[in-house]
Amino acid sequence: MATLADTPFDFATLPEMAADVFTAPLAKPAHVGSDWLEPAQTDYTAEDHAVWDDLFARQLEVLPGRACSAFMAGLERLDLGRGGVPEFARLSEELGALTGWSVVPVPMLIPDHVFFWHLANRRFPAGNFIRTRETFDYIEEPDVFHDVFGHVPMLTDPVYADYMQEYGRAGWKAMRYNRLKALGALYWYTVEFGLIEEAPGDVRAYGAGILSGPAEARFAVEAQSPNRIMLNVDRVMRTDYVISDLQPTYFVIESFADLYRQTVERDFDRLYQSLPAGFTYANSAVIDVDNVLHRGTQEYHLRGGRGSGAQPV
């Protein structure tokens, strides 16, 4: 007998988000269609381009030795430091030749189902706007620097590029079972805040949330405070996370091939049927099945975290 799990998905067509699926409501600006794509990339001012150049220079002081090799190679291949905000058309051409991905402009955070659809078709939606000097250090909404500098270099890695597409495809099943929160945690702990052990004892960052900010690369890779635990997809999808501060826990992969394999081989039907609607583990928890590389002191968060004056140590 055919079951719900056997019904195939059509990844080429924008999916419908059922009304009873838990997701963040976002108001669509009137000028974009159901694909949420901007008609063109913003016409950046000279100051906008200068902000990009300064952000770029700041990150390049921090990232060598802390960012993974694939990221540094991607930065170079795409020549993201040639000056000013990169043109998406040029990026898409170069990325397309490498891994078949393109970069498309969107006005802001977009709804989950639209995001999944773009990823499943190898389109990376990137924020069109760039932060100002006032929000130079920290922004709530991802801008073009976070999206292009943080995410796009990784898409030059063929295995990682496949993982991102699989992540998008996984969205259909998460919507079917109303478990977007769990799938969101996987994105958070891999694509945004993931670490990779490139050689024994040599842990580096590949997550865009780490790579595009000034403080988190040092904290994630070197500080005593956070836990560093080997990634287990089941466990990660049950784990809460922090949105507006450094992470109490980072999950570490062995390789992008391992991340890809863990994701495509997962029986998500079974997993979603067993997952509760909320998270099981606190963001600082260490549990008995964990393969722990570093058990954190949690000193930074115990002292109050962001805004308290606590040092990210």
Ligand SMILES: [Fe+2]
């Ligand atoms: Fe991001």
